[in-house]
Amino acid sequence: MGVKERRARQKKFLRQEILDAASELFVRDGFENVSMRRIADKIEYSPTTIYIYFKDKAELLEQVCKDTFGRLVQRLTKIMEQPGDPVERLKKGLIAYIEFGLQNPHHYRATFMMPLPEGFDKTKYHETDSPGKQAFSFLIRGVTDCIKAGKLPAIDVELASQTIWAGIHGITSLLIVHELFPWAGREKVIHSTVDTLVAGLKA
Amino acid sequence: MGVKERRARQKKFLRQEILDAASELFVRDGFENVSMRRIADKIEYSPTTIYIYFKDKAELLEQVCKDTFGRLVQRLTKIMEQPGDPVERLKKGLIAYIEFGLQNPHHYRATFMMPLPEGFDKTKYHETDSPGKQAFSFLIRGVTDCIKAGKLPAIDVELASQTIWAGIHGITSLLIVHELFPWAGREKVIHSTVDTLVAGLKA
DNA sequence: GGAGTACGTTAACGGTGTTAAGTAAGTGAG
């Protein structure tokens, strides 16, 4: 009986090897330069083997990104657990989000800046384990905490959270893609964005 | 002598035909589905002919986008010429930018959401005819007008403009890519973003 | 009329994601 389990373990192992190889290529050479063949080369299997473990390239990369975004969720969880002023906590979370995006530009781009697959289903957005949804739920909670503490007026939480998301996604994605734009300082513009958004919601 | 001119005219004509075909495919089938071969098929020339008129695919698409963004500049010029409250004018401009992006999602994506070409030169950003720079100069002017009229405090104009750009780019790009996200209403979140940004800068 | 050039072609290279068919090894039943 132990045989089947050993096989299953081995299978899982190769699956993880594929994910690791894909992730490394992803980080090192960027989104455009990851190909199934290069991943296969790296793990010294034939390209078609990957298709035994993943439906297609999109599914593989989606999994890679999901894993990476798990780390963002961990960071945000830690920040949200901290006591103190909810507004400062919210701002810290927003900056953590931005910095995470800048530290993982390819993953961020793949997740939030690439067109959705053709047959993408609307219901996918209601899966709570999608990276976007999970990160977004932190935002909802952060805003709610601020309102409860009387630090923000009783605004529409969904709308406010989406507004903030737009703002921090904006600066994150612009800094990723237009790295060479004559910014007034990366840190400066990041903090300006966060402060402006929060101040704007207070008004 | 008129022969050379006729030839030049014909040459220009084919160049424009290529641009038109590329633009149409671009709009209809999206960025990922425009290939040199499909453009060539459409105008009934061989794919290599395109390389007589354009260095490579990037240059062709850049030109297509530049042409399209010219229309945004026109719109913004009209808005900026209008009299009245500079804050309202600024907001109108921001909303025009967002709507332009949503009406030309593929052009917008190619211009602001795709990684810059490998050998991209920093000096390119200082060319005043780059679409980004031109649109951005309107933002600078809009913010300056507000400060002059005493409607905004004497903040750092560059920083404030970049903050606003981040915000409106954020909502534009999110609405393009995550069309199916359960937004609290497209119009609502657009106006919320614009209002929040401007209100935030007032504070 | 002959040389040169401008414009467009065909054929090819090396790459991509993906699939169909084949192979070899291991498993389990009779």
Place this chain on the structure above:
DNA sequence: CTCACTTACTTAACACCGTTAACGTACTCC
């Protein structure tokens, strides 16, 4: 022990892609 079956993987191929080199043809100019 043998034979059928399953699993894991490979090879070969398809239909694309951007791009380049080599070629032809038709027209301009001397």
